[in-house]
Amino acid sequence: MAAEQRRGFGAIAIVAIPLLVIGSLFGIVIFFASAGAANATCNGAAGTADPGKVPGVSVAGYSGDQLRNAALIINAAAPLGLDARAQTIGVMTAMGESSLTVVDYGDTAGPDSRGLFQQRANGAWGSYTDRMDPTISSTNFFTALKAVDGWEALEPTIAAHYVQGNADPYHYEKFWTPATTVVAALTGADPTGGAAGGAGCATGEWVSPLTFDTPGLMITDFYGDRPADVIGYAYKHNGVDLGVAFGTPIHAAASGTVITTVTDKGNATSGLGNLIIVDHGGGILSRYHHIKADGVFVTVGQEVAAGEIIGETGSSGTSTGPHLHFTIFTDGLPDTAHAVDPIAFLRDRGIDLCEVPVWSEHSVASTC
Incomplete structure (x- = not known):
């Protein structure tokens, strides 16, 4: 007890x-x-x-x-x-x-x-x-x-x-x-009725990578052009940043096959840190990075289901606090040129991340 x-x-x-x-x-x-x-x-x-x-x-x-x-x-x-x-x-x-x-x-x-x-x-x-x-x-x-x-x-x-x-x-x-x-x-059914709020709450075969009822969940930055004053140079921020507590469960956004994991960068202070890439077929890939040390729970070749816990959030790599940087690629290549706005992508599949609170000091223009 x-x-x-x-x-x-x-x-x-x-x-x-x-x-x-x-x-x-x-x-x-x-x-x-x-x-x-x-x-x-x-x-x-x-x-x-x-x-x-x-x-x-x-x-x-x-x-x-x-x-x-x-x-x-x-x-x-x-x-x-x-x-x-x-x-x-x-x-x-x-x-x-x-x-x-x-x-x-x-x-x-x-x-x-x-x-x-x-x-x-x-x-x-x-x-x-x-x-x-x-x-x-x-x-x-x-x-x-x-x-x-x-x-x-x-x-x-x-x-x-x-x-x-x-x-x-x-x-x-x-x-x-x-x-x-x-x-x-x-x-044999969604226990949460198909409304926003949890790893089984989204409609269709896609879910939010972080459950909507996570305490403190907020969008801390958006997909788009990030100004130079954030990390010293301007660049394309190729995903959405979701701020949460350290160690928050990360869910596979859809079923697929794990094609890449990085597990030895949990204490890195530059780059993407620990990460996971899942191939969902049709050229669509999802990437989850800044994962904590020992926070990657899957291996290459593993099949995962939508909503399955695949890791835990951290602050590894170029990061100023615990969060998940979530990226969607649509042409089968996990590089910025093939990334799309994950907010728009998920919205088209029944999940509206814009229901999540937004941090007032985000650096990239809102796509909500």
């Missing part, structure tokens, strides 16, 4: 720079980028999953009984009138509490914690048998979630935190993307 219903709240606030104090949660100052976080708006209809027919392969690092338990969580939400986003929050929370395993032990902070959600023997979560039953414990979690005033508008990790009372309100954040992947795999 992470720490729910046990300890005081911790102050966790990790986002891209620049920062602006905009409010507080339980007296804790929370920081977001100047225009605020782009909240998820994915609220599709609830899906159903068959626990007896889960994939025979790993999904986002989970398999076997873990996926069967995820299916039971998914199915517990629908009778309560909850949507796909709620189902995904439930799976995310269980990932963070038990790795989707029915745990029959607690820890020093909560020796009586049990089950998928590590619920305590405090009377709120039923009997020991209830807490060890995936369907009953999930139903109790979702019932508590529904009781959180305005949970639908909260970041997923904060919504979960209100139910669990975790010492770190942002503990669940890193499990949101794997949860969307698992829900999609088990229900």
